[in-house]
Amino acid sequence: MAVFTRTTKNLILKIDEFFDxxxxxxxxxxxxxxxxxxxxxxxxxxxxxxxxSLENNADRLQREIENEMITHSILPQHRAEVSTLIDELDxxxxxxxxxxxxxxxxxxxxxxxxxxxxxxxSETSVxxxxxxxxxxxxxxxxxxxxxxxxxxxxxxxSETDKISLNIKKIIFQEMDELDLAHKAHLRYIIHxxxxxxxxxxxxxxxxxxxxxxxxx
Amino acid sequence: MILFFLTSGLFLGWSLGANDASHIFGSAVxxxxxxxxxxxxxxxxxxxxxxxxxxxxxSNTLAKLGAVNAIGGSFTVAFAAAVTIxxxxxxxxxxxxxxxxxxxxxxxxxFTGNNTDSFTLSKIVAAWIAGPVIGAVFAIILFILLKKIKxxxxxxxxxxxxxxxxxxxxxxxxxAYSLGANNIANVMGVFIPxxxxxxxxxxxxxxxxxxxxxxxxxxxVATGIITYSWKVMETIGSNIVxxxxxxxxxxxxxxxxxxxxxxxxxxxxxxxxxxLPPIPMVPVSSSQVIVGCILGIGLYKGARNIxxxxxxxIGLAWVASPVASGFLAFFLLFFMxxxxxxxxxxxxxxxxxxxxxxxxxxxxxxxxVSGIIKYLLLGLLVFGTIGILFYILLENxxxxxxxxxxxxxxxxxxxx
Numbered sequence: 001m002a003v004f005t006r007t008t009k010n011l012i013l014k015i016d017e018f019f020d021x022x023x024x025x026x027x028x029x030x031x032x033x034x035x036x037x038x039x040x041x042x043x044x045x046x047x048x049x050x051x052x053s054l055e056n057n058a059d060r061l062q063r064e065i066e067n068e069m070i071t072h073s074i075l076p077q078h079r080a081e082v083s084t085l086i087d088e089l090d091x092x093x094x095x096x097x098x099x100x101x102x103x104x105x106x107x108x109x110x111x112x113x114x115x116x117x118x119x120x121x122s123e124t125s126v127x128x129x130x131x132x133x134x135x136x137x138x139x140x141x142x143x144x145x146x147x148x149x150x151x152x153x154x155x156x157x158s159e160t161d162k163i164s165l166n167i168k169k170i171i172f173q174e175m176d177e178l179d180l181a182h183k184a185h186l187r188y189i190i191h192x193x194x195x196x197x198x199x200x201x202x203x204x205x206x207x208x209x210x211x212x213x214x215x216x
Numbered sequence: 217m218i219l220f221f222l223t224s225g226l227f228l229g230w231s232l233g234a235n236d237a238s239h240i241f242g243s244a245v246x247x248x249x250x251x252x253x254x255x256x257x258x259x260x261x262x263x264x265x266x267x268x269x270x271x272x273x274x275s276n277t278l279a280k281l282g283a284v285n286a287i288g289g290s291f292t293v294a295f296a297a298a299v300t301i302x303x304x305x306x307x308x309x310x311x312x313x314x315x316x317x318x319x320x321x322x323x324x325x326x327f328t329g330n331n332t333d334s335f336t337l338s339k340i341v342a343a344w345i346a347g348p349v350i351g352a353v354f355a356i357i358l359f360i361l362l363k364k365i366k367x368x369x370x371x372x373x374x375x376x377x378x379x380x381x382x383x384x385x386x387x388x389x390x391x392a393y394s395l396g397a398n399n400i401a402n403v404m405g406v407f408i409p410x411x412x413x414x415x416x417x418x419x420x421x422x423x424x425x426x427x428x429x430x431x432x433x434x435x436x437v438a439t440g441i442i443t444y445s446w447k448v449m450e451t452i453g454s455n456i457v458x459x460x461x462x463x464x465x466x467x468x469x470x471x472x473x474x475x476x477x478x479x480x481x482x483x484x485x486x487x488x489x490x491x492l493p494p495i496p497m498v499p500v501s502s503s504q505v506i507v508g509c510i511l512g513i514g515l516y517k518g519a520r521n522i523x524x525x526x527x528x529x530i531g532l533a534w535v536a537s538p539v540a541s542g543f544l545a546f547f548l549l550f551f552m553x554x555x556x557x558x559x560x561x562x563x564x565x566x567x568x569x570x571x572x573x574x575x576x577x578x579x580x581x582x583x584x585v586s587g588i589i590k591y592l593l594l595g596l597l598v599f600g601t602i603g604i605l606f607y608i609l610l611e612n613x614x615x616x617x618x619x620x621x622x623x624x625x626x627x628x629x630x631x632x
Contacts, residue, residue, distance in 0.1 A: 008378040015374070060626070071618060075377050076248040077461055140373040214373070214460075 007072050011065065015086075015140065018061040022089050023133050025054045026126045029096045033122040033193070036103050037115045048100045055097045062090050081210045085136065088203035092129050095199055099192040108189045109182065111175065114167065121163045121193055128156035128197035132204055139211055146211035153204040160197040164190055219588075221287045222407065224295035226436040229403040231301055232313050233440020236399060236502045237263060238448035239471065240391040243464035244384040245449040252446050253607070258385060259392040259445075260438035266396025266479075267434035268427050273481045273497035274398055275426065278405035280336045282321040289324055289561035290407045292552050296320040296545035297402075300537065311537050312501035313402045315344065319538025321406065323545030329563040343498035344534055347474055348508025354470035355512035362462055380461045387465060391472035396434055398479035401499045404433035410561075416590060428589050435592070463513050470509040475502060504530050 032047035065086060069079050102108075110118055135149035167190055171183050178186075241255035284290045297316040304311040318340060325332045366376065404426075413425040423431065459467065477483060477495055484495040507530060552558045 008374055012372050012374050067618075067622065073248055073251070073381075074374060078373075141370050143373070144367070 011068050021054045021058045025093045025096050026130050051097050055093050058093050092199045125160040125197040128153050129200040132200045143211050143214045150204045157197040157201040164194045221291040224291050228298045229433045229436030230440040233437035234444035237441045238445040239506045241388050242449045256442050258389050260441050262389045262392035263396035264434040266393035267400035267430040270397035271400035271430045274401035274499045275405040277497050278401045282325045283409040284406045286559045286561040287410045288558035290410045292548045293320040293324050293406045296548050300541040314499045314501045315537035316541040317402045319541030320545035323542035327546050327549040328561050339496040340498050347500035347505045351470050351474045351505040351508035352512030355509040356516045358466045383465050387469045391468050394472045394475035398475040400430045404429045467509040471506045474505045
């Protein structure tokens with residue numbers, strides 16, 4: 001029984017560490033976008049490396065969590081859903097890394113007039129994912145509170161959509177000085193930032209169903 | 217020859233182990249919370265303990281219903297019950313070992329001209345009805361309590377599930393003990409009046425004649441659990457899998473409590489000492505009690521979830537099982553007596569049969585059987601120890617292999 005208790009404790013710690021990784025990754029992403037817009041590429045590179053290390057760690061933790069749940073027959077009735085949730089969260093940190101890599105490789109030229117709204121887009125999109133983490137933690141500790149926590153995820157996701165539409169409108173209708181290729185590139189980069197909130201919403205939908213099932 | 221006569225009881229025991237014992241760990245094994253190996257070991261050990269330590273209460277009640285006073289009669293009564301169970305199961309009709317054996321005893325009473333004690337019979341029937349009802353009430357109360365505790369204590373889901381997992385093993389052990397105490401009478405009860413074995417001194421404790429019979433019966437039950445209950449557990453698991461893990465725990469706990477209540481002489485004596493009426497020591501159907509418990513939780517969650525067909529099945533089993541078994545016992549006794557010329561028992565002089573009124577001349581004194589039991593126990597102890605050691609070694613090997621493969625995976629990942 002002592003062995004089993006230790007396994008349980010280890011698994012709880014690993015799940016918490018996984019959530020911490022995503023949480024820190026989101027903060028790092030916000031900072032990296034600011035660095036990029038401020039043209040501070042050294043800081044940007046440092047943050048990109050940090051995200052890569054967090055993503056690698058999240059992958060390792062994801063595998064270990066899934067292995068331990070199967071090996072020790074933990075949460076047999078909810079195992080598949082918990083694994084899917086962890087997979088969805090891992091996709092968020094994957095998206096953060098791939099988005100920063102796009103910035104790093106393609107070096108998009110963002111007009112300085114768009115800096116403020118671009119920061120607002122990245123912060124709102126990341127906020128949706130940030131609000132998802134306490135809800136995911138609550139699934140394990142207080143499932144009754146999950147749905148109320150998820151409301152903020154949906155709010156920030158819809159705000160992200162609005163800001164994204166607004167930027168696109170500005171780029172395509174008001175910035176005549178930009179050529180079409182530049183505009184298309186900016187739209188592509190906006191999509192990369194926007195996708196974080198979409199992934200958060202996808203995970204929130206799953207989490208919402210999981211919470212109902214466990215409370216019933 | 218005497219051991220041959222016991223075979224029908226042992227077959228009944230095997231079928232009890234394969235079917236009824238599966239209800240205790242069915243939901244846990246079916247939902248993969250506990251491995252079948254672990255469940256089978258716990259269920260077998262605790263069933264044997266329950267039967268040997270506390271099995272006499274319900275057996276006395278069956279003996280009061282009809283003291284089958286010849287070994288040929290005991291064999292036929294148990295055989296009739298076993299055949300009824302087999303036939304009704306084959307035609308997918310609801311059946312209970314408890315009800316089949318009671319019907320067969322009444323069949324013996326009618327055949328031999330003994331009166332059936334209507335008071336004992338009414339006590340038994342009342343317990344059959346009360347069992348599922350009490351089970352449902354217990355399940356509702358315990359489920360509400362657990363829900364309240366879970367909500368008030370902020371506990372991590374994984375830790376909670378680990379407690380539930382441990383709880384399922386502990387409660388399952390208690391359930392197996394209670395099932396052994398309550399249902400061993402179905403298997404060996406009819407043999408008690410006709411058997412008299414020498415006390416078996418095992419050093420630290422002594423087994424009397426009844427306990428030796430219970431031990432033999434419970435070993436047959438354990439064989440049923442180990443050899444065949446896997447299939448039944450898988451079926452039950454998939455049927456009850458919609459129950460959450462905590463509901464599964466409550467169902468098993470409520471069922472165990474009901475079985476324990478109807479087989480604990482100590483609890484009954486405590487009731488009497490406080491001025492309450494005694495609890496009847498009656499074997500109740502574990503499958504019907506568990507259905508009552510599940511229905512209780514279904515009622516609490518809203519009656520929409522309930523399949524009321526199972527209630528009809530229970531009602532049908534209350535009537536059909538004893539009637540079918542009684543008729544079959546009557547005809548089999550007729551054949552045994554008139555065609556094979558085997559003594560199947562006789563009318564007990566005086567009032568309604570109790571084991572004390574059976575003449576000594578028709579009771580069997582088998583000192584050799586006690587010797588066999590002694591060697592059987594020794595063999596079990598040796599094989600049990602070897603089995604446990606082998607299990608531990610196997611588990612360690614599996615764990616090490618898993619660790620090796622995991623280390624290799626991460627080593628390869630780092631190299632990439």
